[in-house]
Amino acid sequence: MDQHEYSFYHPGQPTAAPPQPTRSRMNAEQRRKRRRARMIRRIALLAACAAVAVGLLVMVGKVVVGAVQTAVSNRVDYTPVEYDLTGYVFNPNDPLLVIVNANTPLAEGYMAETMIADEATGKQLATQAATAYRQMAAAAKANNIELMLCSGYRDNAYQTELFNARKQKYLDQGYSDADADARAATIVARPGTSEHATGLAADIVTPDYQNLDTGFADTKAFAWLQRYAAEYGFVLRYPQDRQAATGIVYEPWHWRYVGVENAKAIAQSGLSLEEFVALNSL
Ligand SMILES: [Zn+2]
Known part of the structure; x- marks a missing residue:
């Protein structure tokens, strides 16, 4: 290139390249910033993955626990109903x-x-x-x-039998007649009751x-x-x-x-x- 052309690009300026130290310090800072940004992005990505994994585990856990509970209890939940009681008359002698x-x-x-x-x-x-x-x-x-x-x-005879059998159990355990009688009554209704x-x-x-x-x-x-x-x-x-x-x-x-x-x-x-x-x- 000739001088004129060179002057056109750099009018009155020295031809030396811009000071290297400044540029390289900037680059180092930028690199550090980039590295930091990359690290932050990776951490964020890892955290997001971990959160999703934990969420999935909790969901799977709930399903498993639910299935186990259902298997153990065999319980079914039915929706409660409201009965239409229009026209219901209470009869005390029923x-x-x-x-x-x-x-x-x-x-x-x-x-x-x-x-x-x-x-x-x-x-x-x-x-x-x-x-x-x-x-x-x-x-x-x-x-x-x-x-x-x-x-x-x-019938009363059978109820008497049930009651006496239970009372005898307590008599055999050493309870007094009155105590055995009272204890039996908490488990088996007295005949007639x-x-x-x-x-x-x-x-x-x-x-x-x-x-x-x-x-x-x-x-x-x-x-x-x-x-x-x-x-x-x-x-x-x-x-x-x-x-x-x-x-x-x-x-x-x-x-x-x-x-x-x-x-x-x-x-x-x-x-x-x-x-x-x-x-x-x-
Ligand atoms: Zn019963």
Whole structure:
């Protein structure tokens, strides 16, 4: 290139290149900045990946825990229903609302006409309750749920036998007669005070779970009963939150036939049979 051309590009300026140190310091700073930016981006990417991984793990964990819980409890949650109680009239003399408890023994000579309600167990219920139970068990079966009537009608002689057997157990353990008697009464109703003598009480379990304990509440059979029993005239007789009113511990297996309309009204009220009858009798 000639001088003129050179001057055109760099008028009056020395031809030397710009000082190298400045440029190289800038470059070093830029490199540092770039490195820092790259590092920050990598950290951010790693953090995002970790967050996604943790999220996925939590989701998978929840699914696994849910599946395990379902497998263990076998529970199905049914949507609660609101019953249409239009036209319901409470009848204080309705024999299906008879109350039998420790304070209210069954009238002497109470006669229950019974029939077999569950062919498999041979257990009986009062005729009307037996018919309702059969329909209920058939409906449950259609939903793949098997109900088992493990105790129904018990006459006074049988109840006396049950009570005395339990009392003897405590006598054998060294309790005094009075103590053994009182202890037995907390487990087995005294003769005349069990509503099983009416033929309207049904102890219901399922083949997979036949224990008469609160574990039954975790079965799908119980969940089904809670949702549908009222439609067949049965109510949970000793609910968990009504123990103070019934004087009986929670018995998820013990259902009581009261007729369809009464059952819907009682289920809707959330009260025990005692409370419902007392409240409506005012
Ligand atoms: Zn019972």
